[in-house]
Structure formats: C-alpha cells, structure tokens
Amino acid sequence: MKRRNTISKEAVLQVLTNSRKAMSQDAIAKQIDQSIDRATVYRILNRFCEDEILHKIVADDGKQYFAVCVKCDEKLLPDNHFHFRCIKCETIECLPAPVEFSLEKKYNVQRMNCVLIGVCSDCS
Numbered sequence: 001m002k003r004r005n006t007i008s009k010e011a012v013l014q015v016l017t018n019s020r021k022a023m024s025q026d027a028i029a030k031q032i033d034q035s036i037d038r039a040t041v042y043r044i045l046n047r048f049c050e051d052e053i054l055h056k057i058v059a060d061d062g063k064q065y066f067a068v069c070v071k072c073d074e075k076l077l078p079d080n081h082f083h084f085r086c087i088k089c090e091t092i093e094c095l096p097a098p099v100e101f102s103l104e105k106k107y108n109v110q111r112m113n114c115v116l117i118g119v120c121s122d123c124s
Contacts, residue, residue: 003047008036012044013053013068022057022067022083022092057083057092059115065092080112086120093120 015031016023029041045066048054057065067083082095092115099114 003051007034008040009044009048011036012041013048016054016066016068020068020093022065022094024063024065028066057115058113059083059085059092060117061085067092067094080114082114082116084116084118084120086123087117088119088123091120 011032011034012028015028025038025042025045028045029036029038032041045054045056049056049066054066054068057067059065080099082097082099083092084095085092095116099112103109
C-alpha cells in the first residue's frame with residue numbers, strides 16, 4: 001500500500017537515520033524540531049515497521065526501540081540479527097551476527113527478539 005509522505009514522517013525518519021542506533025519513541029520525539037504529539041510519533045513508527053523501513057526491538061527493560069539498520073537495505077545484515085544494549089549509555093545497536101537455533105518442526109518461528117546486554121566499547 002502506497003502511503004502519503006508527510007513532514008512528520010520525514011522528521012521521524014531523519015532522526016533515526018542520523019542516529020544510526022535504535023531509539024525509543026520518547027528519545028525520537030525529543031529530537032524532532034516540530035511539535036508532533038506522542039500518538040502520531042508512535043503511529044508513524046509502527047507504520048514504518050509494517051513497511052519494513054524500521055524494525056522494532058523490545059529490550060530487557062521492556063521499552064520498545066526502533067532502528068534503521070545501517071546496512072539492512074543492502075541485506076548485509078540478516079533479518080534475524082542480534083542487538084546489543086549498553087547498560088551505561090543505554091544505546092541499542094544492530095550486530096551483524098545471525099541468530100542460529102534449532103527447534104522441533106512443530107514450531108513455526110515468525111519473529112525473533114535477541115538482545116545482548118553489557119557495556120559497549122565506547123563506555124568500556
């Protein structure tokens with residue numbers, strides 16, 4: 001479905017593209033110059049996920065983070081990749097390692113959420 005482009009959508013995508021790391025809805029809203037209400041930001045983020053422009057990460061802290069992977073558009077990162085959350089600077093970033101697992105054939109995995117938690121190299 002073709003969606004209409006708006007100034008709000010452009011602003012949200014610009015913040016995420018410039019960040020190069022996953023961000024929460026609150027962090028995104030704080031960086032947008034214009035006044036966009038929280039519900040609109042949330043709706044935009046979820047539509048971007050539906051359209052596979054972003055992906056959503058639910059971290060161990062229960063927060064939802066949204067990311068444009070730097071190399072996802074080139075398919076250099078697998079769809080089932082790990083994420084890393086730094087406990088010091090609280091950033092989340094995509095990691096290039098594919099997630100490998102084995103399950104009985106009776107399970108049909110459709111989505112994964114893999115978050116490694118620790119201290120990033122910037123904070124070490």
